[in-house]
Amino acid sequence: MSEQSNTLKAKAASLSIRQVIGFETPEGTDWALVHGQQYAVLRDRVMARAVLHLVGFVMVAVMAYQVIPTVALALWGVTLIAAVAHSARADFKLGDADSRAISVTEMEAHALTTAAKGAIWSAGLLLCAVYAGAGATLLAWAVVAMLVLGSSASRYGAPLSSIAFACAASLGGLIASLVTGQFMLAAIVTLSTLLAVFGIIESARVAVAVRLAESAMQEKSEVVSMLLREFEEGQADWLWQVDTSRRLRGVSPRFAFALGLEPGEIEGESFLQLISGDGWKTGRFPQSLHDLADKLKRRENFSNLTVKVSIGGQTRWWELSGTPIVDELGKYQGFRGVGSDVTEQRESSEKIAYLARYDTLTQLPNRRMLNEGLGEALEHAAAWRSRCALMMIDLDRFKAVNDSLGHLVGDRMLAEVAARLKSLMRDGEVCGRLGGDEFAVVLREAPNRERIDQLANDIIQRLSEPYKIDNHLLYVGASVGSAFGPRDGRTVEELLRNADLALYRSKGEGGGSHREYEPSLHANAEERRQLEHSLRHALERDEFTLHYQPVVDARSEEVVSFEALLRWNSADHGFVSPAKFVPLAEDTRLIVPIGTWVMERACHEAAQHWPEHIKVNVNVSPEQLLESDFVANLVRALSESGLDPKRLEIEVTESIFLRDASVAREALESCMALGCSVALDDFGTGYSSLGYLRKLKFSTIKVDRLFVQGAAQQSPESIAIIRAVVAMADSLGMTTTAEGVENEEEVEMICSLGCTKIQGYHFGRPMPLEDVRAMLARAPQDQRLKSA
Incomplete structure (x- = not known):
């Protein structure tokens, strides 16, 4: 009040x-x-x-x-x-x-x-x-x-x-x-x-x-009043009442409708028998029915008790509340209560719970459920002083399928991958999808590595078998990384991280293999993290320099160009090998601003300090070619330096065709339209296809040093490959550059095989700017001495 x-x-x-x-x-x-x-x-x-x-x-x-x-x-x-x-x-x-x-x-x-x-x-x-x-x-x-x-x-x-x-x-x-x-x-x-x-x-x-x-x-x-009227008319709930023998009394029409019968047919019938279905004959009742019977027997109040019932042969879920009936003398007379059919709500809740724990595409456990299973496996291992294991799986070359054929085909392939993985599981082993094309397997018991090795090999072999989807015959591979608990991690987070490090190592070695976690991997990951941090600040700290390696004419041995090679002298780590920081830059896409800096510096050096007949070769990453402003950056570098586009040769590898080939091709065609030439580097070492040479008019094909060294050792295969490349390049109007030539004998051999240009330590190692300028200054004098 x-x-x-x-x-x-x-x-x-x-x-x-x-x-x-x-x-x-x-x-x-x-x-x-x-x-x-x-x-x-x-x-x-x-x-x-x-x-x-x-x-x-x-x-x-x-x-x-x-x-x-x-x-x-x-x-x-x-x-x-x-x-x-x-x-x-x-x-x-x-x-x-x-x-x-x-x-x-x-x-x-x-x-x-x-x-x-x-x-x-x-x-x-x-x-x-x-x-x-x-x-x-x-x-x-x-x-x-x-x-x-x-x-x-x-x-x-x-x-x-x-x-x-x-x-x-x-x-x-x-x-x-x-x-x-x-x-x-x-x-x-x-x-x-x-x-x-x-x-x-x-x-x-x-x-x-x-x-x-x-x-x-x-x-x-x-x-x-309106809500009560709608409640009465909506048949949402009903009243129920049983006597001391648990037989129905005063059956309402709505309760009879819920049972699918007429009120007169069920008056006086056993309540539990009516809702138990065939279980009444077999004696097999759901636990919820046992709980209801126990409440009635003990004459206890109960509220919102969910009971699994069988009505007309169909399974339904009822929510029941009840209280004992006592007369004025305190004598027990039975039970009275209310009930609701909550089947739809129950199914919705179960569906939501399923979606929260299972992947809708593959029907496999999702990351959340895998984490829970891994946590239980770690607890079991700690309690019984045993070992569990986690295997992380990543598909090789799946992105190419997704990009070329679309996500619908990719999703169907992922569903097939899930089915194949599931067929390999034994008791105590659960496979699931972490997301994208990453899967995982949790092994509750892993007493030795034989089962891990066997399962990893089976997974790689099974997932590498061809897939037939929509009349397409598709191939992908698999890489596997594993870690044991609690040896390699006592928590879910630690075990996930370490298995992922092992998977990263497998992918880094080319994929299609299984690698176990080793403590050194963590050190490598930490080193990589620190390198990445320093690399992000290398440009603003002016820690990069360019070295140049000469490329000479195979006949006259005169310098025709220099290849610009990036070097990093870090204030935190000292001199860092390009083999270490260049892949890191590409993975983090830092190669884009770094590559722009290289292009600008190389063009400026060639335009301002080199003779007009000397070209400069600049390596371009696939990540750069996929940038929409790559050509604009190239034009700006040429215009600001004043370099003639004919003096710039862009070097690319065959990996550019494994990403968005159409975008890369358009960018290179724009470069050629400006007057620049394009060289195909490392031809024959990775994904060689003659189709690449048909798609783009390359000016030069560079023969990898592996074939040069093989030919120097009189390897018939290497010699045959070099001859074939030279013959093909001659027929297409392209020049060939042999890389990695280190002595006079190799020079004579390369010349005899028909290569037009040579690059290697025999003619000069990568050198700083001062040495390049000094070498170019001596060139006229050396030429006069040769003529004399």
Whole structure:
């Protein structure tokens, strides 16, 4: 009650005077209807107000009939009676205001009618002041004050009309007191009028707040009634009742409908038998039915007990609540309760739980469930002093399938991979999908590495078998990394990280193999992390330099170009081998800004300090070619340095065609359109295909040093490959560069095989700028000596 009172007070205090008297409507409120209820009440006390006015008139008339002329007194009385009758008629007309919306115009009209009554009383006060003197005026004001007080205190009054009457009637009292020289009375009249107006407003404020509260309560009551009606009609719940023998009594139609039977068919039947289905004959009941039977047997209250029932051969889930029935003597009479069919909610919950723990594409456990399983395996291993294991699997070359044939084919392949993995599992082994093309296997028991090695080999072999999807015959491989718990990690996070490090090593070695975790892998990973951190700041610290290795003409042995080679002298790690930091830069895409810097420096050096017939060769990573602004950066490097595009040769490897081949080809074609030449480096060592040479007009094919060294050792295969490459390049109008030539014998052999250019330590190691400039400065003098 206190809370309701406080709420009512707060609501009343929030109302403004204009809202109380009806001139302003708060947002979201049917204000006219609220005031309509206020004005409708006037009809209930019409006669009482009329009698009160007539009694007041009689009192004044008796007091002053001897001094006021009879004609004036009679005229005043007739006018007052007419005004009271007119006001009563107006009150009767507003009797239906509670069933409609009253307008401001109607309220103003009623206020004018009431003000007319007050004005007539003011006229009577003036008659008393003129003819009867001060005493009669005081007594007449007392009668008027009584009427004003009654209007302000009565709930059967509208605030606007009450204020109008009080002001109109008091005006005559104020003038009469001033005419008779009763200034104290004038002050009393003014103060009484103000208090009356204040009282009218405050009474109306509370009355309006009460009406608003009643309206809100009525609305809430209607909403509750509607909800109860919908509940009754919606057949959401039902009542059930059993006797001491657990037989149904007073079966309701809705409960019978839930059982799929008629009420008469199940009255007196065993409740448990009806909901147990075939289990009643076999004696095999769900645990939830045992729990229900136990509650009934122990006569215990229960609430929201979920029970698995069988209705018409279908499995359903009911949520039951029940309480024992006890008579006035305390004797047990049975059970009564309510029930609901929650099958749909149960299935939705189970589906949500399934989606939270299983991968929707492969139907395998997801990362969350694998983590939980790995945690349980670690706890089991710690408790029994045994070993568990985690294997992480990554598909090789899967991205190429996804990119070339689309994600739909890729998803179907992942589903086939999952099926193959699942077929390899034994008891205590669970496979799941971590995400993308990464899978994992948790082995609860791994006493030795033989099972791990065997399973890893089976996985690699099975996943490497061809896949036939939509008339496509597809091939992918698999790389596996493993770690043992608790040897390689006592927590889920540690074991995941270490198995991932082993997988990374397997991928780094070319894939298609299994590697176990070793402590050195963690050290390598930490070193890689530190190198990456330093590499991110190498450009701003100006730690990179360029060395240049000469490329000579095979016949004249004159320098025709220099290959720009990146070197890093780190402030944190000292000199870092390119074989270590270049792959790291490519993995982290730092090669893009670094490659741009190399291009700018190499072009500037060649343009400013080399003879015009000497070219510069710049290696470009596939990551750079895939950047949309690669060509723009190239144009800027050429224009700012002033280098002739014909003096720039861009070197790429065949790996550019393993990513987005169309983007790479468009970028290289744009470079050729500028006048630059393009060389294919390391041809024959990786993914060689003659189709590459058909797609792009390369200027040079570089023969890898492995074939050069093989030919130097008289390897027939290496010699045959070099001859084939030279013959093919000659027929296509391309030059060939042999890499890794280290002595005179190899030079003679390469020349005999027909290569047009040579690069190797025999003609010069990679050298800094100063040595390149000195070498170029000596070149004319060396040429003159050869000529002499």
